[in-house]
Amino acid sequence: DAKTTQPNSMESNEEEPVHLPCNHSTISGTDYIHWYRQLPSQGPEYVIHGLTSNVNNRMASLAIAEDRKSSTLILHRATLRDAAVYYCILKDNQGGKLIFGQGTELSVKP
Amino acid sequence: EPEVTQTPSHQVTQMGQEVILRCVPISNHLYFYWYRQILGQKVEFLVSFYNNEISEKSEIFDDQFSVERPDGSNFTLKIRSTKLEDSAMYFCASSERALNTEAFFGQGTRLTVV
Numbered sequence: 001d002a003k004t005t006q007p008n009s010m011e012s013n014e015e016e017p018v019h020l021p022c023n024h025s026t027i028s029g030t031d032y033i034h035w036y037r038q039l040p041s042q043g044p045e046y047v048i049h050g051l052t053s054n055v056n057n058r059m060a061s062l063a064i065a066e067d068r069k070s071s072t073l074i075l076h077r078a079t080l081r082d083a084a085v086y087y088c089i090l091k092d093n094q095g096g097k098l099i100f101g102q103g104t105e106l107s108v109k110p
Numbered sequence: 111e112p113e114v115t116q117t118p119s120h121q122v123t124q125m126g127q128e129v130i131l132r133c134v135p136i137s138n139h140l141y142f143y144w145y146r147q148i149l150g151q152k153v154e155f156l157v158s159f160y161n162n163e164i165s166e167k168s169e170i171f172d173d174q175f176s177v178e179r180p181d182g183s184n185f186t187l188k189i190r191s192t193k194l195e196d197s198a199m200y201f202c203a204s205s206e207r208a209l210n211t212e213a214f215f216g217q218g219t220r221l222t223v224v
Contacts, residue, residue, distance in 0.1 A: 032209075034212075042218075043201045043203075043217050043218050044203075045215065046212035046214070049212070051210075087153075095165060095208055096158055096165075096205055096208035096209070096211075096213065098143075098213060099155060100145075100155075101152060102152055
């Protein structure tokens with residue numbers, strides 16, 4: 001599975017937008033970009049995924065660079081409940097498994 | 111909203127004992143997974159299961175581990191002879207299909223081997 005690089009930690013203020021970056025320079029043409037998050041003491045939770053085009057859902061937006069070598073997860077208005085570890089994962093078409101990295105630990109200040 | 115359910119939430123077992131962790135995936139899902147997370151470390155893939163057989167497993171998933179879907183609703187992970195290093199959170203997940211879809215995770219079972 002192709003590797004991703006994320007900052008270890010980020011801070012945000014409540015009710016402000018948060019942009020979580022992910023680099024994946026070795027992405028292949030068939031890799032989907034998935035984002036999951038893990039709140040404290042909980043299992044991972046799906047956030048969003050995409051292939052080439054930007055994606056929006058009720059939780060977040062995913063902006064994918066034109067060359068697909070990087071992507072950004074956007075939380076439009078951070079809440080205290082968004083404090084979690086956010087994982088950017090490349091998922092190939094060979095199976096359903098997810099390979100988690102260390103992720104970005106997001107803290108949200110009131 | 112449908113959810114993946116895991117029992118027990120916490121299991122304490124003596125080293126060398128067998129343990130079975132149970133999961134009830136979402137009912138129309140066809141793909142099932144086990145992951146583990148040692149305290150303070152990243153989530154690690156163990157095994158995926160489809161059509162009543164293992165479709166993929168990691169190096170961690172050695173002969174002491176087995177999975178089963180005994181009755182069409184439960185999905186179990188058995189560890190035959192537990193070691194201290196098996197202490198971890200074990201997460202079950204399920205998805206409708208393998209590709210281009212989201213996986214739903216349970217809340218996990220904390221296994222403590224003493």
